[in-house]
Every structure is written in structure tokens, then in C-alpha cells.
Amino acid sequence: MLKDITLGQYFPVKSFMHALDPRMKLLLTLLYVVALFLVSDFWGFLVAAFLIGLVASFSKISLKVVFRGLKPLVFIIMFTAFFNVLYGGGEPLFPQIEWLSWIKTDGVKNAAFMIIRIILLILGTSYLTYTTSPVMLTDALERLMRPLKIFRFPVHELAMMMTIALRFIPTLIDETDKIINAQKARGADFETGNIIRRAKALIPILIPLLVSAFHRAEELADAMECRCYHGGAGRTRYKIYSLGWRDWVALGAMVLSFAAIIMLRIY
Amino acid sequence: MIKTEHLSHFYSVGTPFETVAIEDINLHIKKGEYVGVIGHTGSGKSTLIAHFNAILKPTSGKIFIDGKDLWSEDKKQRIQTRFDVGLVFQYPEHQLFEETVYKDIAFGPKNMGLSEEEIHRRVEKAMRFVGLSESVLEKSPFDLSGGQKRRVAIAGVMALEPKVLILDEPAAGLDPMGRDEILGRIREYHQETGSTVLLVSHSMEDVSKNADSILVMNRGRCQMHASVPEVFERADELEKMGLDVPRITRVFFALQDKGYPVSRNVFTVEQGKAEITRLLKEGGKNHA
Structure with a gap:
């Protein structure tokens, strides 16, 4: 699995x-x-x-x-x-x-x-x-890259993007697992046939995965806005x-x- | 139809995340039975049913479908089992992917290698069972409402015409109307086709209204597997597992304890109404 x-x-x-x-x-x-x-x-x-x-x-x-x-x-x-x-x-x-x-x-x-x-x-x-943990890792990255801010490099935004990406890896893996199983239950076959057949067999997985990823992104954006997220400016840290x-x-x-x-x- | 022997499944074996999902499950589900599978979140319901069509391989133990040992057969046979045992996962609408509703329902039958006419017949039949109208056939499944998507997804499995139909929380997230509608459709399907049905749910009301027998899962073990009245007789045990009998059943248990001659097998409000009316009529006679 x-x-x-x-x-x-x-x-x-x-x-x-x-x-x-x-x-x-x-x-x-x-x-x-x-x-x-x-x-x-x-x-x-x-x-x-x-x-x-x-x-x-x-x-x-x-x-x-x-x-x-x-x-x-x-x-x-x-x-x-x-x-x-x-x-x-x-x-x-x-x-x-x-x-x-x-x-x-x-x-x-x-x-x-x-x-x-x-x-x-x-x-x-x-x-x-x-x-x-992924959160600590990106936190550390943000701190270590702080000097780059002088060159207007969007350090906070980059770190936030990484946090989100890392955070959703397990979620997406779970989701992929579920979709694979659901399509398997309908007799989808991912293991036999030539390369073209196998690539085609991925469509029933990739489309639902993309659809749900977009859904999630929208929901997350809403949830962040509801909590007044507006980028890194003036943001303090919980953990020093x-x-x-x-x-x-x-x-x-x-x-x-x-x-x-x-x-x-x-x- | 379905038999398990000492079936166990562990997740993430050999890592710090190793957990027991189900342990030592021994069951026997008869042909044509309508079984309600009930239990708390994390009690192992979903893990258990994913074994019945060979999606999950047991860590130990055996599963027999129609008397055949599932994991001693070759791979082709196991793929055949997926068509004999149709599994509708939780939130099945997340698996839709085709351009049109028709194509999506036809995905399963197509994988079976059936002829165009047979596929067409099956799609029509499955649509009838779930109550979808012809007009949605050429629409994109992504344009439908949540309830309709759910129906398309369930039809996609029904179109396999499986001998056993397993549904994992088919009514989750639907409004009360959509819920009754879906469950009613499944009941009709069961009666009309005579197939074995497993309904996973954590609502006792839904299960008692529909199923012949109940399978109670708790902490990865199968605690009870008996007819609906027999299971409800053990209301105290159920309560300890954080489960409940339908409220109306509780009312009638209490009435009987107080000495009223009422039946203990009342699971729905309608049955309750009938029972009370009967009691009132008889009571009237006694006093006269």
C-alpha cells in the first residue's frame, strides 16, 4: 500500500x-x-x-x-x-x-x-x-532564509507554500489509496498491459484526485481567510x-x- | 456466501505506526441475507468489508466467498471476485471521473468485458434502481448535485450485478430525505434481486429499519452477529460500546417493564404507532 x-x-x-x-x-x-x-x-x-x-x-x-x-x-x-x-x-x-x-x-x-x-x-x-516534523522544518527554513528578505525574496510565502504542500502529502496519499481501491472495486486493472494501456488506466485515478485537490485548495483558502491570514507581515510566532x-x-x-x-x- | 476464519489485519506492520485494525473475526453470512454492520468510528468496519472483495489482504486468517478460499486462488479469480462482491466505498461520489454519467456507470461493466448491448442494459437497470432519470445520462457527473452524484456512484457498482452488494455509509452526509430515499432504493434492490446486502452504518435506526441481522464491531472485534431483536435485547452491552438501540425501542422496553403487554420488537415509529393502537383497542375491551 x-x-x-x-x-x-x-x-x-x-x-x-x-x-x-x-x-x-x-x-x-x-x-x-x-x-x-x-x-x-x-x-x-x-x-x-x-x-x-x-x-x-x-x-x-x-x-x-x-x-x-x-x-x-x-x-x-x-x-x-x-x-x-x-x-x-x-x-x-x-x-x-x-x-x-x-x-x-x-x-x-x-x-x-x-x-x-x-x-x-x-x-x-x-x-x-x-x-x-514538516512544520518545524519549514519554520527552520524560514528563519534561516530570513536574510534573503533584503532582496525582496518572499521568504514567508515560500515557507507557507512548503508547509501546505508537506501537510497535504499524507492526505493526498490517503486519498489516492481510496480512489485506487474504489476503482479496483469496479474492476479497474492497473497491473497488466503495455505502457499505453497502463497510462490510460491512470485516468480514473488522476481525475478524481485533481478534482478533490482543487476542492481542498479552495476550502483551505477560505479557512485561512476566515482566520484573517494576510501574509507574513506583522505575524508573530507561537514557538520561539x-x-x-x-x-x-x-x-x-x-x-x-x-x-x-x-x-x-x-x- | 461469505465466511471468515480468524481474520486479522494490522496496518503498517514493522513501523512505529503498527496498529491492529481487526482481530480474529469469525463470521458466516448467508446468501440473500441483509446484514447491518454497525460500530464506532475506528471499530474496523471499513477494514473488514475491504477484505470481502480482496482489496485488502488479511495479515492472517482466511476468507471464503461461495466456499472458495479467496487468497489461495490466482489473481484472475480474485479480479472476478471483485465483480461478484460489489463494494461501494464511503463518499463514493469522489471516484467519479468520466465525461458523462452513462460512461461512468458503464466503467465497471466495461472492465468485465461485456458486449455493448449488455452494458447498455445494465446501465439502464442500475439507473432505475437508484432512481436517476434518463435526462442526466449525457450530463457530466461533476454538474450534478451531491445526492445525485452519490446515486451515480452507487449505480456504478450495481451495474456489476454483484451477488453481494456492500455499502459503506451510503447515506453519510445526505439530508434526511436523500437518506431515506437511498436506503429505500437499496432495500428494493435487495428484495428484487435477492442478492446479499451488507450495509455499514453507525445509525442503529437505519440498520434496524432495513437489515435482517446485525453485526456489531467493537475495537476490531466482532462482538455480536444475530437477528435485529436478539441484538437489541443486549441493549446494556451496546451502551457500553457507545452504541444505542433506537429510541422508540427503548420506549417500548420501558413500557413493558412497567407492565404493559407490548411487544419488544418495535424498531420504527410506524411499528410503535401500530402497537400503541393495538394496545389501546385491547385495553378498551378489557375495561368495558
């Missing part, structure tokens, strides 16, 4: 990671992603993996659950790996076997590198969304974030790992 997609979902439990300031978490994730791209050998990945292990043990969300979220991305990962092998140089990996001569040592090494990088990337960002000891500890761990990765790159 669609409901079982765990990628990007928020898991509401109480843990060290959940209690971190979302602004700090966002910054740390950013640093982590940058660090991953600075890694130049497998030792660097070991540092990153160690960091993920720490995050996993301090978040009460097991790596098993997170790895399950990788499933839908297996194809993309394999695809990337394949092309890395295809365009890699170096010596053939199997010199005796003629038809496998396109597999070269450097290609395989690059591919392995890429796979590890992508997986670590997804794991790290997954932990951000697993431990931070402040950095605590946890945030500094987390930052410390991140900075140390970052430094370690840079050292490994230099030497």
Missing part, C-alpha cells in the same frame, strides 16, 4: 535527535551533505557512516526502518552504478573473459563509491525528515526556538567529523 512508503516520513517519538533545534538540524544536514561530497576515499565514508550510526542510536529510529525507505530508490542507485561502470577507465576486471571486458577496475571502484555516497546521502537526509546544550554537542560532533574528512582528503 502507498501508506507503507517510509521515505520522508516523520516518526513522532521522543529522543535526543527529535529535541534538537530544527535550525541546527538543517544546518548540520547541510554540512553533512557537503562533507559527503568532499570525501575522496573510503576512509572518509567510514567517518560519515559512524556519524549516521550515532544519529541512529540517538534517534530511537532503527536503521532497519530507514533502509526500508531506500527500497523505492534501488533502481536509481543501480542505474547510477551501471553508468559509472560503463564509463570507467583502467584495466579490465576480468581479463580472461572476453564479453566482460567493458568492466574496468576504475569503473567498478567509481560505482561502489557512488553507491555508498548516495546511500549515505539518503540516510542522512532521511534522518532529518524522520526526526523533524533557542539553542540548548544538545545543539552544541551535535554541532561539536559534526565539526569534528567534518574536520576529520578534510584531513583525510589532504593527507
Whole structure:
């Protein structure tokens, strides 16, 4: 079922990671992603993996659950790996076997590198969304982008749009599930036939989904107006974030790992 | 017709969201029976019925339709089951998508691979059952009123001519007139075609007016499955589950407790009126 997609979902439990300031978490994730791209050998990945292990043990969300979220991305990962092998140089990996001569040592090494990088990337960002509710995430984004206001960038509006979009993902997934079931009950078949047939089979799902999405948008706009929403100007916050000891500890761990990765790159 | 053995279903198995939807359900629904399925929001009613036409796969347990084990058969057979067991979901008007009402009702029969004439016959028949007039056939379903949309959606399932028709809250969100109309139509359909009907509702009044037997769901379990009077005899238990017997039935229970010789099987105001008139006539005789 669609409901079982765990990628990007928020898991509401109480843990060290959940209690971190979302602004700090966002910054740390950013640093982590940058660090991953600075890694130049497998030792660097070991540092990153160690960091993920720490995050996993301090978040009460097991790596098993997170790895399950990788499933839908297996194809993309394999695809990337394949092309890395295809365009890699170096010596053939199997010199005796003629038809496998396109597999070269450097290609395989690059591919392995890429796979590890992508997986670590997804794991790290997954932990951000697993431990931070969408509302907190966009809140943090709004705060961090505030300087852009000088350039008349609509920071608040963007954050509000993101909040709404994220808020409605589960609702729309539910809705899609229901519509799929209702059409299945009338004998709709989504699983057999060629690509054109399958694309056509989506019409009975997409049309009702669009209709209800528009309905919802209108209702939401009305509800917001009824509560006197008029954009970001003069709007105060209910929750004011402040950095605590946890945030500094987390930052410390991140900075140390970052430094370690840079050292490994230099030497 | 429908039989379940230790049927259980859990949602989101293996995640922190794991919940029990239904647990250890054992039932037997006979052919031609009109069953009211009643229970609170979240009692597992909708989950239960979604198993009867293979939309949901049980976490454990078995379902037999017409004596055949649903999940031991191959996929084609299960798709056939969807035509034998017609399921009308909650707010079915949300599933309408075609350009015209005719095409939307014909969607199911078309999926069955029937001939044009047969599809035409079925659409006409289903429209008659739900009380739609010919004039809406070429209209877009999105231009109709809420009540009419609902009827189109129900007709879309009736056009499958299923042996079992299951309706999940078909009257939810309709005004009292629309509600009586829809429920009346379903009752007529049941009587005319002799098919098995399951009506999911949380209104005892609606269920008692229409069904032969009641299936009471509570916290994912099937608490009772018996004839309407038998279930109402256990009014105290029902109350503990947050359910109620129809008010008029309560009045007659109370009357009998006070010593009046009235029947306990009064579920509607009309029946109540008849019973009181009878009592008054007899009472008049006694005093004379």
C-alpha cells in the first residue's frame, strides 16, 4: 500500500535527535551533505557512516526502518552504478573473459563509491525528515532564509507554500489509496498491459484526485481567510526556538567529523 | 456466501505506526441475507468489508466467498471476485471521473468485458434502481448535485450485478430525505434481486429499519452477529460500546417493564404507532 512508503516520513517519538533545534538540524544536514561530497576515499565514508550510526542510536529510529525507505530508490542507485561502470577507465576486471571486458577496475571502484555516497546521502537526509516534523522544518527554513528578505525574496510565502504542500502529502496519499481501491472495486486493472494501456488506466485515478485537490485548495483558502491570514507581515510566532546544550554537542560532533574528512582528503 | 476464519489485519506492520485494525473475526453470512454492520468510528468496519472483495489482504486468517478460499486462488479469480462482491466505498461520489454519467456507470461493466448491448442494459437497470432519470445520462457527473452524484456512484457498482452488494455509509452526509430515499432504493434492490446486502452504518435506526441481522464491531472485534431483536435485547452491552438501540425501542422496553403487554420488537415509529393502537383497542375491551 502507498501508506507503507517510509521515505520522508516523520516518526513522532521522543529522543535526543527529535529535541534538537530544527535550525541546527538543517544546518548540520547541510554540512553533512557537503562533507559527503568532499570525501575522496573510503576512509572518509567510514567517518560519515559512524556519524549516521550515532544519529541512529540517538534517534530511537532503527536503521532497519530507514533502509526500508531506500527500497523505492534501488533502481536509481543501480542505474547510477551501471553508468559509472560503463564509463570507467583502467584495466579490465576480468581479463580472461572476453564479453566482460567493458568492466574496468576504475569503473567498478567509481560505482561502489557512488553507491555508498548516495546511500549515505539518503540516510542522512532521511534522518532529518524522520526526526523533524514538516512544520518545524519549514519554520527552520524560514528563519534561516530570513536574510534573503533584503532582496525582496518572499521568504514567508515560500515557507507557507512548503508547509501546505508537506501537510497535504499524507492526505493526498490517503486519498489516492481510496480512489485506487474504489476503482479496483469496479474492476479497474492497473497491473497488466503495455505502457499505453497502463497510462490510460491512470485516468480514473488522476481525475478524481485533481478534482478533490482543487476542492481542498479552495476550502483551505477560505479557512485561512476566515482566520484573517494576510501574509507574513506583522505575524508573530507561537514557538520561539533557542539553542540548548544538545545543539552544541551535535554541532561539536559534526565539526569534528567534518574536520576529520578534510584531513583525510589532504593527507 | 461469505465466511471468515480468524481474520486479522494490522496496518503498517514493522513501523512505529503498527496498529491492529481487526482481530480474529469469525463470521458466516448467508446468501440473500441483509446484514447491518454497525460500530464506532475506528471499530474496523471499513477494514473488514475491504477484505470481502480482496482489496485488502488479511495479515492472517482466511476468507471464503461461495466456499472458495479467496487468497489461495490466482489473481484472475480474485479480479472476478471483485465483480461478484460489489463494494461501494464511503463518499463514493469522489471516484467519479468520466465525461458523462452513462460512461461512468458503464466503467465497471466495461472492465468485465461485456458486449455493448449488455452494458447498455445494465446501465439502464442500475439507473432505475437508484432512481436517476434518463435526462442526466449525457450530463457530466461533476454538474450534478451531491445526492445525485452519490446515486451515480452507487449505480456504478450495481451495474456489476454483484451477488453481494456492500455499502459503506451510503447515506453519510445526505439530508434526511436523500437518506431515506437511498436506503429505500437499496432495500428494493435487495428484495428484487435477492442478492446479499451488507450495509455499514453507525445509525442503529437505519440498520434496524432495513437489515435482517446485525453485526456489531467493537475495537476490531466482532462482538455480536444475530437477528435485529436478539441484538437489541443486549441493549446494556451496546451502551457500553457507545452504541444505542433506537429510541422508540427503548420506549417500548420501558413500557413493558412497567407492565404493559407490548411487544419488544418495535424498531420504527410506524411499528410503535401500530402497537400503541393495538394496545389501546385491547385495553378498551378489557375495561368495558
